[in-house]
Amino acid sequence: MKILHTSDWHLGQVLYEYDRTEEQRDFLEQLVSIAEQEHPDAMVLCGDVFDKVSPSTEARQLYVKALLKLHDHCPNMQIVVTAGNHDGKSALEVEALLWDRLQVRVVGQVFRHENGEINIERHIVEVFNDASKRIGYIIAVPHIYENYYPQTDDSQTKEERQKAFFQLLLDAVAARNTDNLPVVLTAHLSLAGSNFAGHQFADSIGTIEVVDQSQLGTGYDYLALGHIHNAKTFTGSGPVARYCGTPLPVAFDEQGKHSVSIVNLMPGTEVSIREVPVHNIRPLLTIPPKPIPFEEALLELSQLPDNTEAYIRLNVLQNGPLPPNHIERILQVLEVKRARYCTVKTSKPSQNQLTDAPWAAGMVNADNMPTPRELASYFYDKKYGVPLDDELLNMLDEAIKSATNTLQEPENKML
Numbered sequence: 001m002k003i004l005h006t007s008d009w010h011l012g013q014v015l016y017e018y019d020r021t022e023e024q025r026d027f028l029e030q031l032v033s034i035a036e037q038e039h040p041d042a043m044v045l046c047g048d049v050f051d052k053v054s055p056s057t058e059a060r061q062l063y064v065k066a067l068l069k070l071h072d073h074c075p076n077m078q079i080v081v082t083a084g085n086h087d088g089k090s091a092l093e094v095e096a097l098l099w100d101r102l103q104v105r106v107v108g109q110v111f112r113h114e115n116g117e118i119n120i121e122r123h124i125v126e127v128f129n130d131a132s133k134r135i136g137y138i139i140a141v142p143h144i145y146e147n148y149y150p151q152t153d154d155s156q157t158k159e160e161r162q163k164a165f166f167q168l169l170l171d172a173v174a175a176r177n178t179d180n181l182p183v184v185l186t187a188h189l190s191l192a193g194s195n196f197a198g199h200q201f202a203d204s205i206g207t208i209e210v211v212d213q214s215q216l217g218t219g220y221d222y223l224a225l226g227h228i229h230n231a232k233t234f235t236g237s238g239p240v241a242r243y244c245g246t247p248l249p250v251a252f253d254e255q256g257k258h259s260v261s262i263v264n265l266m267p268g269t270e271v272s273i274r275e276v277p278v279h280n281i282r283p284l285l286t287i288p289p290k291p292i293p294f295e296e297a298l299l300e301l302s303q304l305p306d307n308t309e310a311y312i313r314l315n316v317l318q319n320g321p322l323p324p325n326h327i328e329r330i331l332q333v334l335e336v337k338r339a340r341y342c343t344v345k346t347s348k349p350s351q352n353q354l355t356d357a358p359w360a361a362g363m364v365n366a367d368n369m370p371t372p373r374e375l376a377s378y379f380y381d382k383k384y385g386v387p388l389d390d391e392l393l394n395m396l397d398e399a400i401k402s403a404t405n406t407l408q409e410p411e412n413k414m415l
Contacts, residue, residue, distance in 0.1 A: 001041050001042070001127055001135045001136035001181070001182045001184070001264075001265045001266075002038070002039070002040045002041050002042075002262065002263070002264050002265075003040055003041070003042050003043070003044060003138075003184060003222070003224070003261075003262070003263040003264075003265070004034070004035055004038060004040040004042070004043040004044070004077075004260060004261070004262060004263075005043075005044055005046070005224045005242065005244045005260065005261040005262075005263050006031065006043065006044070006045055006046070006244055006247060006260040006261070007044075007045060007046035007047055007048065007084070007188070007224075007225070007226030007227070007243070007244055007245075007246075008046075008047070008048040008084070008226055008227070008229055008245070008246040008247075008250070009024070009027075009045070009048065009049050009050075009063075009246075009247065009248075010048055010050065010051040010086065010246065010248075010250050011024055011049060011050050011051065011055060011059040011062050011063055012050050012051045012052055012055040012056050012058070012059030012062075013051035013250060014051075015250075015284075015311060015342065016311070016340075016342040016343060018311065018340055018342075020248075020282075021058055021059075021062065022281070022282070023248055023280060023281055023282050024062060024248065025062060026279075026281050027247050027248055027278055027280075028062060028065075028066040028069075030278055030279065031066065031070070031247070031260065031278075032066070032069045032070055032073055034260060034276050035070055035073060035074050035077065036073045036074060038262055038276070039074065039077075040074075040077060040262065041076075041077065041078065041127050041128075041129055041135060041136070042077060042078040042079070042080060042125075042127045042136075042138060042184075043070065043077055043078075043079050043080070044080045044082075044138060044140075044184065044186050044224045045079070045080065045081045045082070045226075046082055046084070046186050046187070046188055046224050046225060046226030046227075046244075047082050047083055047084025047085070047086075047087065047142065047143050047188030047226035047227060048084030048085065048086045048087060048188070048226060048227065049063060049081065049083070049084065049087055049092070050063070050086060050087055050088070051086055051250075052086065053086065053087065053088040053091075054088060054091075055088075067079065067081075067099070067102070067104055068102075071102050071103065071104065075103075076103075076128075076129075076130050077103070078103055078105070078125060078127050078128070078138070079103060079104040079105070080104075080105045080107070080125055080138050080140050080186065081099075081104065081105070081106045081107070082106075082107045082108075082140050082141065082142040082143070082186055082188060082226070083107070083108040083109065083142040083143055083188070084142070084143045084188045084226055084227060085143045085145075085188065085227070087108070087143070088108075089108035089109040089142060089143075090108060090109065091108070092106055092108035093106065093107075093108035093109060096108070105122075105125045105138075105140060107122055107123060107140040107141070107142050108142055109142055109144075110123075110142075110144065110150050110165075112150070118150055118152065118165075118168065120168065120169060120172050122140075123139055123140050123141060123169050124137060124138075124139060124140075124169065124172060124173055125137065125138040125139075125140055134179075134181065135181060135182075136181045136182040136183065136184065136265065137173050137177060137181060137182075137183045137184070138183075138184045138185075138186065139169045139170065139173060139183065139184070139185045139186065139220065140186050141166065141169070141185065141186055141187050141188075142188060143188035143189065143227070144162075144165075145209075146162065146209045146211075149161035149162045149164075149165045150165055152164045152165060152168050162211070162215055162216075163214075163215045163216070163217060166185070166187075166215070166216045166217035167217035167218070167219075169185075169217075170183070170185070170217045170218065170219035170220060171219070173219070174219050180267055181267065182221045182222070182265035182266070182267060183219065183220045183221050183222075184220065184221065184222045184223075184224055184263075184265070185216065185217075185220040185222070185223050185224070186223075186224045186225075186226075187216060187223065187224075187225055187226075188225070188226040188227045189209065189211050189225070189227055190209065190210050190211060190227055190228055191210070191211055191212070191213055191225065191228075191234060191241060192210050192211065192212050192213075193234065194210075194228045194230075194232065194243065195228065195230040195232055195255075196228065196230075197229075197230055197253045197254060197255055213234065213236070213238050213241055214238065218238075220239055221239055221240070221265050221271060222239060222240050222241075222242070222263055222265055222271050223239060223240070223241035223242070224242065224244075224263070225241060225242060225243045225244075226243070226244075227243075228243045228245075229243075229245055229246040229249075229250055229251070229254050230243065230245050230254060230255065230256060231243055231244055231245030231256060231257075231258075231259065231261070231275065232245075233273060239271075240271040240273070242261060242263070242273060244259070244260055244261040245258060245259065246258055247259070247260055247278040248278065248280055249280070249283070249284050251284075252284050252286055252311075252313045252342075252343075252345070254284075257275070257277055258277070258278050258280065259275040259276055259277045259278055260275075260276050260278060261273055261274070261275055261276070262274045262275075262276055281309060282309045282310055282311060282340075283310050283311070284310070284311045284313070284342075285308075285310045285311065285312055285313070285339070286313045286315050286345065287300055287301050287304065287312060287313070287314060287315060288300050288315055289315070290315065291315045291316055291317040291345070291346075291347040292315070292316070292317050293316070293317050293319055294316045294318075294322055294323065294326060297314050297315060297316050297317075298314070298329060298330065298333060301314060301330065301333050301334070302333050304337060304339060305337075306336055306337045306338065307337075307338055308337065308338060308339050309338050309339070310339045310340070311339070311340050311342050312334065312339050312340060312341050312342055313342050313343050313344070313345050314330060314341075314343075314344045314345070315345050315347075316344055316345065316346050316347070317346075317347050317348075317349055318346040318347065318348055318349075319349065322344070322346070326344070327341075327344075330344075372396075372400050373393075373396060373397070373400065376396055377393075
């Protein structure tokens, strides 16, 4: 069984107020070409189809047109789409019955039958080759928050539900898989040992809940993962697990090449994985790669070829406050270029020795109460990476002296 593994498209993403439709449309055209050339038996899209729970009409059209093109060019390819934490799970399910007619299984959430039993069949997809011969199974599991895995029997604790749910699906496939065909399990979650670079942990849409692979049950040959943006293969004591990564970078800190994965599974042989690169027509560039002072970084930015299509993050070693007009100066440099300014990343060359003070760690008591001078020095260094200079210290001392004298003056009393 040959699988095209992709995830985390984040259609409709707006990067620093820039719409990315053009890049995403170009990626989807590449994906159709890859599918046509590779001729896989199935494609799994493991969550985060969209960047927002309520995507724009344009983002939804990208999604629909892509699936239709994939079906038109590869009519025998089974397509499996599962919801991620960024997706509107109910919205994906609305069209599920319609997509079924085009050999596209969409699984947004877990459903139960009227008798209360979990609808297992929605999660189990049989894969056939061009000769209509069954060649494997895909178990489609959408993103489920850790505390909301369905209870499979009344005796289970909340901590037991995740593993029990995965094993319930795996056991259902094992019961019918008498020919020992390959089984692919999909999931949208984070395994222990993942590379979290580029993820925004403060994102209100979801946090990173780390899961050990043993929690996902036994009885599968390949674990197709989504959610983590950096490609990585896990080959430990359990079955092979892999994040294919984002096809296009979602954030500047996502390192490495971006691709989709071609996975070959044959009974009795090791899983074979091959990356197929995705070309990004407008990459995310950090200039320079290592932080340098603002004026030097600005000079390096000016040397970027005028016709370079890219998003720009300026990498600055902050030796003090940035010039008040630093953004204006960056935009002036880029005015004659095709690159798009996004942000400035600042790094600090040093930390004040006061960082190690007990009160800096929040342990304040009557014996280690910081002075106003220490507080000001600490927060200035924390923000700018350099200590207060003598001129600022003299101004601070005068302000402290003036405030102290004012507090010590006797109150005027009415006679």
